[in-house]
Structures are given as C-alpha cells and as structure tokens.
Amino acid sequence: MQTIVLKPKKEDSLLRFHPWVFSGAIAHNPDPLTEGEVIRVVSAKGDVLGVGHYQLGSIAVRMLSFRDEAIDAEFYRRRISAAYTMRIHLGLIRPDNNSFRLIHGEGDNLPGLIIDMYAGTAVVQAHSVGMHRDREMIVDALRRVIPEDNLRNIFYKSETTLPFNGDVDPENEYLYGGTDVDYVSVENGLNFHIDWLRGQKTGFFVDQRENRRLLESYSFGRNVLNMFCYTGGFSVYALRGGASKVVSVDSSSKAMMLTDENVRLNFGEDPRHESFTEDAFKFLKEMPDGVYDLIVLDPPAFAKHRGAINNALQGYKKLNASAIEKIASGGILFTFSCSQAISREQFRLAVFSAAALSRRKVSILHQLTQPADHPINIYHPEGEYLKGLVLYVE
Numbered sequence: 001m002q003t004i005v006l007k008p009k010k011e012d013s014l015l016r017f018h019p020w021v022f023s024g025a026i027a028h029n030p031d032p033l034t035e036g037e038v039i040r041v042v043s044a045k046g047d048v049l050g051v052g053h054y055q056l057g058s059i060a061v062r063m064l065s066f067r068d069e070a071i072d073a074e075f076y077r078r079r080i081s082a083a084y085t086m087r088i089h090l091g092l093i094r095p096d097n098n099s100f101r102l103i104h105g106e107g108d109n110l111p112g113l114i115i116d117m118y119a120g121t122a123v124v125q126a127h128s129v130g131m132h133r134d135r136e137m138i139v140d141a142l143r144r145v146i147p148e149d150n151l152r153n154i155f156y157k158s159e160t161t162l163p164f165n166g167d168v169d170p171e172n173e174y175l176y177g178g179t180d181v182d183y184v185s186v187e188n189g190l191n192f193h194i195d196w197l198r199g200q201k202t203g204f205f206v207d208q209r210e211n212r213r214l215l216e217s218y219s220f221g222r223n224v225l226n227m228f229c230y231t232g233g234f235s236v237y238a239l240r241g242g243a244s245k246v247v248s249v250d251s252s253s254k255a256m257m258l259t260d261e262n263v264r265l266n267f268g269e270d271p272r273h274e275s276f277t278e279d280a281f282k283f284l285k286e287m288p289d290g291v292y293d294l295i296v297l298d299p300p301a302f303a304k305h306r307g308a309i310n311n312a313l314q315g316y317k318k319l320n321a322s323a324i325e326k327i328a329s330g331g332i333l334f335t336f337s338c339s340q341a342i343s344r345e346q347f348r349l350a351v352f353s354a355a356a357l358s359r360r361k362v363s364i365l366h367q368l369t370q371p372a373d374h375p376i377n378i379y380h381p382e383g384e385y386l387k388g389l390v391l392y393v394e
Contacts, residue, residue, distance in 0.1 A: 001051065002030045003040040004061070011043040014050065014063065017379040019111050021052070021061035035167070036129035038064070038071045053112060053130025062111035062128055076110075076134070076141035083108045084145050090372050093150070096189040100373045101206050107375035107383050113138070116202040118185040118194045120152040123202040124175070127161050129168055139175045153177030155196055172197070184265065188213055190236050191265040193258060200230065207386055208233060208298065210371045211334070214390070216241035218294060218332050225249070225292040227280045227323075228299045232259030234334070236266055238294070239273060247292070248275040249283050284322040293328040301339040309341055313350045316342075320354035324362065324393055332365070333391040340385040347387045355391070366390035 010025035021041060033039065035056050041049045041063070050066040064071055083103055087093055092100040102122065103115035112128030115138075122142055126132040139154050154177060158170035185194050187209055196203035212233050219241030226235045229248040238246045248259045256277045263273045276283065280299070297319055302312035320335055327333055337347045355362040368388030370376075376383040 001040050003042050004029055005042050006044055008044040011049055017066060019063040019106050019380055020059050023058055023060040026060055036133040053128050055128055073137045073140050076137050077144050079110050080141045081145045087373055092373055097187055099185045099187040099206055104374045106377045106380045116206055119182045120150060122154045123196045124156050125161055125202055126158040132162055132168055132170055152180050192262050207370045207374050211368050212237040215334055219243040222294040223292045224294045226296045229259050230255050232262045234296045236262050239267055246273045249278055249280055251279050253277045289326050290328040293331040295323050295327050295333050297323055297335040306341050312339055312342060316350040317354045320351050321357045324355055324358040327393050331393045336388040338386050344387050351389055361394040363392045364389055365392050
C-alpha cells in the first residue's frame with residue numbers, strides 16, 4: 001500500500017472524521033499512483049490517519065477507514081453487514097416493502113458506493129474508480145451478508161457514473177444471477193416496475209418513499225398534479241389515498257409509459273388518472289387557475305455543481321411561483337430540491353421569494369428530507385441533499 005503525505009495542519013478534517021482529502025492538502029504523492037488504488041494517508045508529522053481510494057480530481061482520496069487496515073472482502077462484509085442490520089432495525093425489510101437503499105455512500109461509511117434493493121435484485125452503482133475496481137469483493141460481501149431468498153441478482157450499473165477512460169470500462173451487467181429476475185418491486189404495499197437496465201439512477205427514486213406516504217395522507221378528495229413525475233410514484237400514492245383526479249406530467253415519453261404502467265399495476269385502467277408528455281414550465285404557465293388543490297414539484301437537480309447555484313435558485317423561484325399562483329385556495333404544495341449544491345436555507349429562501357411574488361398567504365406544514373435508509377454521516381454534512389417543503393396556500 002502506497003502512502004501520501006499531507007501538508008502541515010491539513011489533517012484537521014480527517015481528525016474530525018470527514019471522509020474527503022482534497023488535492024490541495026497533499027504535500028507528497030508517490031509516483032506513479034493508479035486511480036482507484038487503496039492508499040495510506042499520513043500527516044506531515046508522520047501519523048497514520050487512515051486509508052482510502054485514490055482518485056483524480058479535486059477530491060483526491062475518499063477515506064474508507066480512519067485506521068490502518070486492509071481493504072479486502074472481509075472489510076466489505078463488515079460494512080455491508082452493518083448497513084443491512086440497520087435496515088432490518090428500521091423495519092424496511094418486510095413482505096409489503098422490498099424496495100430500499102442498502103448502501104448510501106458516505107452515510108454508510110462506503111464513499112463512492114450506492115446499492116439499492118428491488119425485489120431480490122441489488123443494483124450496484126460505483127461513483128469512484130476505487131469502488132469499480134473493488135466490485136467483485138462487493139459482490140462477494142453481498143452474497144455472504146444477505147440471505148439467498150432476498151438476493152437473487154446483482155446488477156452493476158456504472159456506465160453513466162464512471163465514463164470510459166481507457167483503463168476503466170464500467171459496463172452495465174449482471175455480476176450474479178440474471179435469470180430469475182422480477183422487475184416489479186413493492187414499496188409500502190404498492191407495486192412499481194423498476195427499469196434498472198435503462199432508467200435513471202438505479203431505476204427508481206427510493207429517497208421519496210416516506211414523502212410519498214405523507215402525500216397519500218393529504219390526497220383524499222383532491223385534484224392532484226404531479227409534475228416531473230418520472231415513474232409516477234407520487235401519482236400512485238395519491239390514487240391509493242383517494243384522490244378525485246391525478247394528472248402526471250413529464251417531458252419524457254418513456255417516463256410517462258412507466259407512470260401509466262405503474263398505475264395499471266395497482267389500479268387497472270383507472271379513469272381518475274391522466275398523463276401528459278410536456279415541459280413542466282410550459283404546462284404550469286398554460287394551465288387554468290384553481291384546477292388543482294394538491295401539486296407536487298419534484299424536479300431533477302437544477303444545480304449539479306456550485307457554479308450553477310444562482311441559475312438553479314432562479315429556476316426554483318420561477319417554478320414555485322407558477323405553482324403557488326395557480327393552486328386552488330386551500331391547496332397544498334409539495335416542493336423539493338435534490339440538488340446537493342443547494343443548501344436547505346437557499347431552497348427555503350427561493351420558495352419564500354416565490355410565495356412573496358404571488359402575494360398569497362402561505363404556511364409551512366412540513367419540512368422534509370431524505371429517509372432513514374439514506375443516512376447522513378454526521379461528519380459529512382454534504383450528504384444531506386434532499387430538501388422539501390409542504391405548503392398550505394390560502
């Protein structure tokens with residue numbers, strides 16, 4: 001294992017267990033280093049601070065351990081076992097729910113790794129070359145930790161998170177199983193077709209599970225508009241909640257096909273549901289006032305990096321202003337940001353500005369975040385990415 005040495009006084013963040021080492025903190029890099037290899041990190045005084053995956057870019061090391069230990073199959077077994085035990089204690093693994101996040105990067109002390117579970121299939125996504133290189137050990141650990149009845153397939157999906165660079169070829173493929181595949185997963189008693197082969201992320205946004213259930217409790221007798229619906233999660237929950245009408249909107253025709261399929265999976269040809277393939281901003285602008293008294297705004301990330309923050313905030317302001325202006329009196333608005341670069345305070349200010357533009361009376365009913373299977377490492381506040389508000393509009 002090779003060693004990098006930090007500049008004087010650059011070890012403070014690691015002593016506080018923050019899992020990133022920035023390139024500017026490094027005094028000495030051994031040459032050559034291979035991206036993805038496990039390296040030891042040492043302070044300027046020679047104290048061993050831990051081990052992690054080396055990578056190119058501003059984040060030079062993602063720390064795997066703050067001890068000097070081997071990163072081997074047994075290491076991954078311990079970490080994945082701890083995460084699986086936590087999900088059991090959270091009550092997420094049960095007959096009416098087999099959709100959950102098993103590994104959430106830094107939140108589960110495995111930076112660069114995401115694993116979502118869908119009806120016996122683990123969808124593994126590497127966000128670092130180190131995790132890509134360790135994928136066989138991760139597969140071995142999953143098979144050792146999860147009972148065979150709960151793990152029939154392991155699908156590796158990292159083509160979009162790790163672009164091909166010559167040394168790394170992250171081909172999407174089954175690393176285990178692949179024959180006994182059930183693409184219908186259950187979330188809180190509702191069925192969803194999960195397209196992990198071609199869908200966004202790992203195929204489904206499991207991070208909105210509890211927020212969808214909250215929306216269900218507000219849906220009875222309401223006319224619901226689900227913007228940026230993707231696979232229709234909020235729409236399906238609203239229908240079960242007794243909504244009078246649910247309209248799903250997304251600019252992707254493929255997303256609308258999945259939404260319609262998920263509605264049929266649970267309710268057949270339900271006349272309460274309509275879907276429209278259209279730009280969300282255009283739809284909001286052209287729809288009449290007062291038609292909907294429950295609106296969901298769950299857009300994709302408007303800011304993928306800090307340089308896009310100002311434009312993103314303007315986008316959130318414009319989007320929410322349209323919804324607050326158009327929603328019926330006594331309406332409820334669920335509005336979200338999944339942009340990690342946008343803070344909770346910045347998002348709330350953008351929504352406040354939108355409300356002020358509408359000159360309507362608006363109250364905050366709930367402040368929402370990601371669920372417990374997307375834990376936030378207390379030493380890594382950057383892991384808090386999902387922000388949401390539930391508003392009452394008089």
